[in-house]
Amino acid sequence: MTSVLFDVPGPKARRRQRLGTVLGGVVVAVLVGLVLWRLGSNGQLDPSRWAVLFDTRTNVPQRLLEALLNTLQVAAVGMVAATVLGAFLAVGRLSDHVWVRVPVTVVIEFFRAVPLLVLILFCFLFLPQVGVSISAFGALALGLTLYNMAVLAEIIRAGILSVDRGQSEAAYGLGLRKWQVMTSVLVPQAVRRMLPVLVAQLVVLLKDSSLGFIVGYLELLRTARSLVETLNFQFGPIYTFQLYVAAGLIYIVVNVLLSQLAKAIEKRTDRSAKVAATTAVDMTAGTPPVAGDTQRV
């Protein structure tokens, strides 16, 4: 554990830090204990209450699994559609033609500025009025797509701009057309470079699918709610806490897995980029490392 922010601790400082660690640990333990004690005295830790989550006879695990699939389904549709549309919008915003650039910019800025929930409600309430019938799934997927395509467009645009200028110059030099330079040289590199940020945004999209709760799409949260209502009706309000905890935990597990995937991809692309750029590394040897590389935590 080294850091420029503090010295390598001497014996006194080490003792102080150990004391701090122990005290901090005690405070955390007391807080956790307090919460557990309150939960326990309210009967929330009763194993039979948690057993309902794994009891197939009550239909709870099946419903939760189905809800997870629903969540993943709407998120997957949103992810694919938003990424594809986002790539097109990013290219459009970088276009040389004003009549393409300006409308695309307006579209991107508009959808970035409007809250996702308002977009979803718009799809859900307004589209049926003008004769487009749309399900809760459709409204949710469309809202997620519209919002995230704008965000992803900005991410991909930043990626395209960060690709070395020599790349596009070389491509033009080889006689490729503008469209070819974009699709076969710039966008692939931009997407690879921006992959960690892209995946982070996809995690956000997955989290945002919980807004389906408000338009009545049976995703995880909505299912947990409806399960709570049915079970409360049968047994009284004893499973509320457990079901919400379960829904929350499922979200955390899925999102952490996605984030880990992002990290793994980042490491991989890092490595292949380094292997490809060994000559460049030789040239920069002797200059100090980039500030961002220095791990301080």
Place this chain on the structure above:
Amino acid sequence: MSFLADNFPLLRDAFLTTLALTVVSGLLALVLGTVLVAMRVSPVVALRGLATFYVETFRNTPLTVVFFFLAFGIVQIDLQFPSRFITAVAALSLYTAAFVCEALRSGINAVPPGQAEAARALGLDFRQSLTTVVLPQAFRTVVPPLGNVWIALAKNTSIAAGFAVTDLTATLQRLANANADQLVLVFAAVVVGYLIITLPSAWGIRVLERRLAVLR
């Protein structure tokens, strides 16, 4: 148009609620996020672990779930927020603090190590070098990411509508049900309400970014 005039007080109140939600939770999140980032870079292992756990948990939980816990979950540990508004503020600031912490941490990592080393060489201790040398510079480099967090927060306040806070989105739902024939107007009014918050913010952030940028 008479429709908008009729409902103006309603929309104005809703707008003010949204604005209040954004500002209050933004300030709280900034304070909490700064404390968290100080914990995340501190030499004390327990604090570091706690902050990391906090950030990872809240970053991977949907805001809606956080709202759920604060609205219906904490009753189980015999706590209760005095009002719906305060519940919403608590959920928004707890959630946003994790993102503030991450933004600030990226800023701290971007301050050249030489700065901290020089501060250490001058004899400043951990707290002094953090508060007088590293954090002031970190705050400057993180204006754009912090700005994005702020704008995201302004938009996230709309989720409070699902939990009985009468903000712009809640008013949208209410007016949309009552005036189905004026739906476009209702949406336009509400969207303008959000744009009044987000567009000047985006502009202000750009100005601030240019004024504060550290030339390296």
